Amino acid sequence: MDYPWEDLTLSFSRTSMFPFFDIAHYLVSVMALKQQPGSVTVAWNNPLSSWLSAMLHCFGGGILSCILLAEPPLKFLTNHTNILLASSIWYIVFFCPRDLVSQGYSYKPIQMLAAGMKEVTRTWKIVSGVTHASSYYRNGWIVMIAIGWARGAGGAVVTSCEQLLRGDWKPAGNEWLKMSFPSKVTLLGSVLFTLQHTQHLAVSKHDLMFLYTIFLLMVKVRMMIKKNIPITFAPIEDTLSRMLFGWQQQFSWAEKKPDVKPSSNGTASSVSKPTTEGPGAAKRHAKKED
Amino acid sequence: MDYPWEDLTLSFSRTSMFPFFDIAHYLVSVMALKQQPGSVTVAWNNPLSSWLSAMLHCFGGGILSCILLAEPPLKFLTNHTNILLASSIWYIVFFCPRDLVSQGYSYKPIQMLAAGMKEVTRTWKIVSGVTHASSYYRNGWIVMIAIGWARGAGGAVVTSCEQLLRGDWKPAGNEWLKMSFPSKVTLLGSVLFTLQHTQHLAVSKHDLMFLYTIFLLMVKVRMMIKKNIPITFAPIEDTLSRMLFGWQQQFSWAEKKPDVKPSSNGTASSVSKPTTEGPGAAKRHAKKED
Amino acid sequence: MDYPWEDLTLSFSRTSMFPFFDIAHYLVSVMALKQQPGSVTVAWNNPLSSWLSAMLHCFGGGILSCILLAEPPLKFLTNHTNILLASSIWYIVFFCPRDLVSQGYSYKPIQMLAAGMKEVTRTWKIVSGVTHASSYYRNGWIVMIAIGWARGAGGAVVTSCEQLLRGDWKPAGNEWLKMSFPSKVTLLGSVLFTLQHTQHLAVSKHDLMFLYTIFLLMVKVRMMIKKNIPITFAPIEDTLSRMLFGWQQQFSWAEKKPDVKPSSNGTASSVSKPTTEGPGAAKRHAKKED
Numbered sequence: 001m002d003y004p005w006e007d008l009t010l011s012f013s014r015t016s017m018f019p020f021f022d023i024a025h026y027l028v029s030v031m032a033l034k035q036q037p038g039s040v041t042v043a044w045n046n047p048l049s050s051w052l053s054a055m056l057h058c059f060g061g062g063i064l065s066c067i068l069l070a071e072p073p074l075k076f077l078t079n080h081t082n083i084l085l086a087s088s089i090w091y092i093v094f095f096c097p098r099d100l101v102s103q104g105y106s107y108k109p110i111q112m113l114a115a116g117m118k119e120v121t122r123t124w125k126i127v128s129g130v131t132h133a134s135s136y137y138r139n140g141w142i143v144m145i146a147i148g149w150a151r152g153a154g155g156a157v158v159t160s161c162e163q164l165l166r167g168d169w170k171p172a173g174n175e176w177l178k179m180s181f182p183s184k185v186t187l188l189g190s191v192l193f194t195l196q197h198t199q200h201l202a203v204s205k206h207d208l209m210f211l212y213t214i215f216l217l218m219v220k221v222r223m224m225i226k227k228n229i230p231i232t233f234a235p236i237e238d239t240l241s242r243m244l245f246g247w248q249q250q251f252s253w254a255e256k257k258p259d260v261k262p263s264s265n266g267t268a269s270s271v272s273k274p275t276t277e278g279p280g281a282a283k284r285h286a287k288k289e290d
Numbered sequence: 291m292d293y294p295w296e297d298l299t300l301s302f303s304r305t306s307m308f309p310f311f312d313i314a315h316y317l318v319s320v321m322a323l324k325q326q327p328g329s330v331t332v333a334w335n336n337p338l339s340s341w342l343s344a345m346l347h348c349f350g351g352g353i354l355s356c357i358l359l360a361e362p363p364l365k366f367l368t369n370h371t372n373i374l375l376a377s378s379i380w381y382i383v384f385f386c387p388r389d390l391v392s393q394g395y396s397y398k399p400i401q402m403l404a405a406g407m408k409e410v411t412r413t414w415k416i417v418s419g420v421t422h423a424s425s426y427y428r429n430g431w432i433v434m435i436a437i438g439w440a441r442g443a444g445g446a447v448v449t450s451c452e453q454l455l456r457g458d459w460k461p462a463g464n465e466w467l468k469m470s471f472p473s474k475v476t477l478l479g480s481v482l483f484t485l486q487h488t489q490h491l492a493v494s495k496h497d498l499m500f501l502y503t504i505f506l507l508m509v510k511v512r513m514m515i516k517k518n519i520p521i522t523f524a525p526i527e528d529t530l531s532r533m534l535f536g537w538q539q540q541f542s543w544a545e546k547k548p549d550v551k552p553s554s555n556g557t558a559s560s561v562s563k564p565t566t567e568g569p570g571a572a573k574r575h576a577k578k579e580d
Numbered sequence: 581m582d583y584p585w586e587d588l589t590l591s592f593s594r595t596s597m598f599p600f601f602d603i604a605h606y607l608v609s610v611m612a613l614k615q616q617p618g619s620v621t622v623a624w625n626n627p628l629s630s631w632l633s634a635m636l637h638c639f640g641g642g643i644l645s646c647i648l649l650a651e652p653p654l655k656f657l658t659n660h661t662n663i664l665l666a667s668s669i670w671y672i673v674f675f676c677p678r679d680l681v682s683q684g685y686s687y688k689p690i691q692m693l694a695a696g697m698k699e700v701t702r703t704w705k706i707v708s709g710v711t712h713a714s715s716y717y718r719n720g721w722i723v724m725i726a727i728g729w730a731r732g733a734g735g736a737v738v739t740s741c742e743q744l745l746r747g748d749w750k751p752a753g754n755e756w757l758k759m760s761f762p763s764k765v766t767l768l769g770s771v772l773f774t775l776q777h778t779q780h781l782a783v784s785k786h787d788l789m790f791l792y793t794i795f796l797l798m799v800k801v802r803m804m805i806k807k808n809i810p811i812t813f814a815p816i817e818d819t820l821s822r823m824l825f826g827w828q829q830q831f832s833w834a835e836k837k838p839d840v841k842p843s844s845n846g847t848a849s850s851v852s853k854p855t856t857e858g859p860g861a862a863k864r865h866a867k868k869e870d
Contacts, residue, residue, distance in 0.1 A: 047535065048469070070652040072360040078430040095535050140658040164745070165454070179628070245627065245675050337825065338759070362650040364727070368720040385825050455744070
């Protein structure tokens with residue numbers, strides 16, 4: 001039974017992302033750009049600017065990991081094949097007669113297929129990020145986690161910066177640092193692959209790639225089918241928080257700080273408020289704050 | 291006839307920018323800084339901050355190309371001669387008794403001479419940028435174009451970021467990405483020199499440097515003489531847009547997008563609206579939108 | 581008499597910052613973070629974001645100097661011991677039962693001891709910055725001064741950028757470039773150590789480290805005892821300004837610029853207004869503007 005499994009996971013890990021999975025990734029990224037208000041007008045008036053935004057959306061994670069490792073941020077421009085592919089996707093998405101591509105993309109099965117294939121590329125990016133960072137710092141496991149995370153989910157950071165510079169987005173409060181669900185999932189994957197790389201996890205890389213990708217796909221499909229019931233890590237986060245930060249409740253009793261904003265942040269973020277789950281007698285007070 | 295031409299262009303390409311052309315470039319840059327509201331007060335109250343802004347204005351293009359190639363952004367500070375020259379220019383511009391330098395600069399012939407000499411340095415910067423990038427990525431022609439562009443016209447990006455950090459400038463909408471005419475001219479030059487470098491253009495480097503510089507000077511002189519009739523690439527851009535994006539008009543008929551802002555962007559930006567020039571029957575509808 | 585002095589300064593210069601001085605530095609930095617409005621709530625709701633902010637506060641100077649020298653900004657994450665130490669400090673400061681650490685820190689002697697030890701680390705950072713830059717650019721004394729300054733006082737720049745990205749801070753006017761007193765003191769130290777390194781100052785490194793640290797400690801203790809009488813370099817700055825920029829007053833007579841804001845900037849910044857100290861007859865006019 002092992003051997004077919006080995007064959008399956010090995011073949012899977014050797015699949016090339018080019019061209020089909022890359023196409024799906026670029027398509028989802030450029031469609032996300034297109035759905036921003038005003039992006040179509042920008043494409044008509046200033047195609048170069050629109051093309052640049054599209055490249056940042058498609059290659060943002062790689063650009064961020066280059067910046068963090070002091071490699072040239074323009075390195076992605078040397079891969080002419082992928083640039084040509086991404087540019088073609090941008091071109092047909094924005095300038096297709098009768099907007100055929102957008103209309104085709106609006107069908108749910110097409111969206112789910114593209115999103116699923118994009119999630120597969122996420123695994124590849126995390127793995128390549130961890131491996132690349134380990135070539136710089138052999139034992140720098142924190143750096144490996146950070147670079148794996150940047151490659152897998154850093155695109156959002158780069159595009160937010162671009163919007164900030166364009167004046168289309170103003171960070172409000174801690175919005176910048178609220179981790180989206182894809183971001184948390186990528187961090188989890190980065191930790192797992194780093195543990196595997198430093199041989200703290202007794203599983204082979206190809207097996208982990210396969211299992212993690214299956215997990216990503218299941219989560220993505222469920223999220224797209226049942227949009228009104230979001231998936232969060234809340235139960236796990238609650239447990240972790242209780243273990244690590246559980247005595248915060250006593251802290252909040254001892255010091256009433258004027259800068260505590262009880263419920264607003266708690267509902268907005270999907271991280272649970274550890275203070276509300278403090279041990280024992282703190283529970284009643286916690287319920288009042290909720 | 292060839293030999294005198296060869297001699298002329300060769301001698302021209304071997305001209306050193308130091309010191310006279312560099313002086314002109316620093317003078318124009320520092321005078322541009324001085325004309326910003328509040329800059330004189332800053333120079334009086336916080337000379338170090340004013341000096342830093344002046345350095346960013348003078349060396350901004352080089353700093354940006356260093357950042358894009360992951361070289362130390364402070365590298366420009368190692369060229370002590372140029373730093374001393376630029377600092378001296380800053381000093382006499384801001385602190386000259388009776389503001390003699392600014393008064394002298396207000397004479398049109400002086401401005402035209404300085405601006406013309408600054409345009410000559412633009413050619414040298416583009417060439418050095420393309421050559422430098424090719425030493426990193428031998429076949430990376432997109433990177434060469436980008437670095438040539440950054441060296442030649444990237445100063446505006448760096449000074450805008452500095453103003454953003456200082457709170458003196460807030461990007462509004464797509465202002466950040468509207469390319470100014472110098473920016474477009476630099477991009478054109480960067481493309482030409484890259485094509486020449488990769489031997490896709492059958493012209494020697496010194497000939498191209500000479501011809502491009504003559505073109506820059508003619509354009510600059512005309513712009514300074516006839517300020518109310520701006521030069522744009524609009525005819526060329528219209529043609530290119532029609533060829534590449536011509537069928538957008540059918541697109542706009544099929545989908546009425548609420549984020550289309552018909553005329554305001556068209557007049558503000560010097561890039562023509564390709565949609566208004568769609569083939570055939572689209573022309574009448576285009577005229578209505580203009 | 582020399583030998584005990586030599587021994588004293590040599591032993592002092594060989595003192596390791598780890599662990600006690602580093603602990604003091606991390607404690608002061610994390611307490612500074614904790615005193616920002618809303619930081620406690622962030623720590624409860626999004627511990628990862630709070631931890632990241634704490635790391636930026638603790639290692640900001642090193643991160644900035646890495647960026648300026650095109651080294652990986654994540655390099656600080658490879659020093660696992662210091663990361664663990666800083667993370668522990670963050671943990672006990674934010675999550676200690678009954679907030680014991682903050683209460684302990686509120687006692688003046690504890691604050692003074694921690695602040696004094698942090699000032700000692702400032703000397704070490706400046707020295708390591710100057711030495712590190714000299715390994716890149718042997719004769720680049722401006723770069724050495726800049727990197728020494730960045731390491732010693734650059735943390736404020738990094739944390740301001742982080743707050744800017746978070747939306748918690750908007751730069752207003754030239755606030756960004758008003759140098760705080762610690763910043764000026766660090767610049768002075770950086771200049772001194774660079775002069776010593778390039779052998780323009782006839783004093784050994786360990787002697788200079790000792791003397792500069794004593795100076796920092798005296799200044800810090802005096803500032804903490806007499807908070808209402810701030811220390812400035814105003815007398816020295818006045819003298820320097822009069823020498824370098826003294827003739828500005830004639831300039832202001834010749835050109836009345838509408839963007840001169842006479843008294844507001846002068847009182848806000850601790851840099852004197854050189855124009856108010858112009859030679860001779862300019863004094864009366866200066867007094868009117870003050």
